Amino acid sequence: MKPVHVDLGPRSYDVLIGRGLLDQVGKQLKDKVKGPVVIIADQSIITLYATKVENSIREAGFHVFTLSVPSGERSKSSEEFSRLLSELAKRKVPRSGTIIAIGGGVIGDLAGFVAASYLRGITFIQVPTTLLAMVDSSVGGKTGINLPEGKNLVGAFYQPKLVVADLDTLKTLPSREFSAGMAEVIKYGAIKDEDEVLFDRVAKGVKPDNYDLDKIIENCVTIKADIVKNDEFETRGQRALLNFGHTLGHAIENASDYEYLHGEAIALGMLAATWLSTQAGLLPNEALTAMRNALAANDLPLYLRHSVNAGRILSALEKDKKIGPDGRVQWVLLEKIGKAKTGCTEVIEPDYAIDFLYKEAFKPKS
Numbered sequence: 001m002k003p004v005h006v007d008l009g010p011r012s013y014d015v016l017i018g019r020g021l022l023d024q025v026g027k028q029l030k031d032k033v034k035g036p037v038v039i040i041a042d043q044s045i046i047t048l049y050a051t052k053v054e055n056s057i058r059e060a061g062f063h064v065f066t067l068s069v070p071s072g073e074r075s076k077s078s079e080e081f082s083r084l085l086s087e088l089a090k091r092k093v094p095r096s097g098t099i100i101a102i103g104g105g106v107i108g109d110l111a112g113f114v115a116a117s118y119l120r121g122i123t124f125i126q127v128p129t130t131l132l133a134m135v136d137s138s139v140g141g142k143t144g145i146n147l148p149e150g151k152n153l154v155g156a157f158y159q160p161k162l163v164v165a166d167l168d169t170l171k172t173l174p175s176r177e178f179s180a181g182m183a184e185v186i187k188y189g190a191i192k193d194e195d196e197v198l199f200d201r202v203a204k205g206v207k208p209d210n211y212d213l214d215k216i217i218e219n220c221v222t223i224k225a226d227i228v229k230n231d232e233f234e235t236r237g238q239r240a241l242l243n244f245g246h247t248l249g250h251a252i253e254n255a256s257d258y259e260y261l262h263g264e265a266i267a268l269g270m271l272a273a274t275w276l277s278t279q280a281g282l283l284p285n286e287a288l289t290a291m292r293n294a295l296a297a298n299d300l301p302l303y304l305r306h307s308v309n310a311g312r313i314l315s316a317l318e319k320d321k322k323i324g325p326d327g328r329v330q331w332v333l334l335e336k337i338g339k340a341k342t343g344c345t346e347v348i349e350p351d352y353a354i355d356f357l358y359k360e361a362f363k364p365k366s
C-alpha cells in the first residue's frame, strides 16, 4: 500500500500502513535518522513487538536500547515524563538521538512529549500498535501528558519523522481496545466523509480480521492528514473538527478515573454531541439513530454508568482546553453525518447532555 503523506512543509512525513512492517523498521531508519535509537515501549508488548523492532534496528547498524513504560493512561503523567527524561540524561543520549514510541496512544503521547522536550527536541518516530493509535494519535503531532486536574493539559505540537503502522500487531489487541479504536474511526466517518462511504462501512461493524481493515485505516489517516495539513496548530477552526465527541468525552474519561477507555468515553461524547446537534435543529433524529447503531455495531457503550459523578464531569469540563474565553463549552456538532461544525456555543448547557447520557439506555434498533 502506498504511504499516506502528511504534507507539512519541512515537517512532512509518511505513514506506512501494512503487514509485516516491524522487521523493516531498521531499514526504514537508514538515511532518515542518526543514532543512538531509544525505544520507549509499552511494557506489555515488549516481548511481542519491541524486541523485534530493536533487533531490526541493531541489524541496520544503530546503537539501540529500550525503556519500558507501565501500560495504561496513568503513565501519561509528569512523574513518568521526568523519569524518562532522567534516563535519557543518565545514558547521555545526544541531540542526534532518535526516540521511537512503540505502543498505543499513551506511549505515543508520552514519548512524543519526551522527544519534544529532551535537549529542546530530538527526532521522533511512531510505531503504533493499537487501532486508536494507528488511525489517530500517531499522526498529527499532538503529544503530551495529563495532570490530576485534567487530560492532556501539558504538551507540545511535535511531528514524528515517520509512522509505521503494522496491522499484524492488532492480532493481540484485546477486543475491548479494538472497539475503543473504532470510536475514532466512527468519528472520521461523522466529521469529514460527506458521501458517507466510511460511515456506512463502519456502521456495519469492523473486526480485526476484516480484509478491508487496511483500507479503513488508510481512509482515516488520509482524512486526518488533510485536516492537519490545513490547520497544524489548531488555530484555524479545522483541526478542532477532530475534537468531535472529545469535549464531553475527555471529562467523562477523567471523572471515571479512566475506567472508561479513551475511545469508550469518546463514543459517549459523540452520542451526546449528536443528540445536541438534533436539539440545536441541525440534524434529523434519524442521524442520532444511525450514530447509536454504528456505536452498537462496534460494541461501544450507549449510556453513561451512574457511578460516574455528574459534578466531577462538569468540573473536568470547566478545566478543558476547549472552553472558550467566555467560559462556554465550544461544541463540535454535526450538520449531517459526514459534516461537522466547530465552535458551537449556542446550544444547551452541558448538564443536559450528561443527563441525556445517564437516562437514555439505548438499545440498537433492528
Ligand code: NAD
Pocket: 042, 044, 045, 071, 072, 073, 076, 103, 104, 105, 106, 107, 109, 129, 130, 131, 132, 133, 136, 137, 138, 139, 140, 141, 142, 143, 152, 169, 170, 171, 172, 173, 174, 177, 180, 181, 262, 263
Ligand atoms: P493505550 O496506549 O493505553 O493502549 C491500550 C492498551 O492496549 C494498553 O493496555 C496497552 O498495553 C495495550 N496494547 C497496546 N498495543 C497492544 C497490542 N498490539 N496487543 C496487545 N495489547 C496492546 O491506549 P490507546 O487507546 O491506544 O490510546 C489512548 C490514548 O491516546 C489516550 O491517552 C488519548 O488521550 C490519546 N490520544 C491522543 C491523540 C493525539 O492526537 N495525540 C488522539 C487520540 C487519543
Ligand code: GLY
Pocket: 136, 137, 139, 140, 142, 239, 242, 243
Ligand atoms: N486527536 C485530535 C487531534 O489530533 O487534533
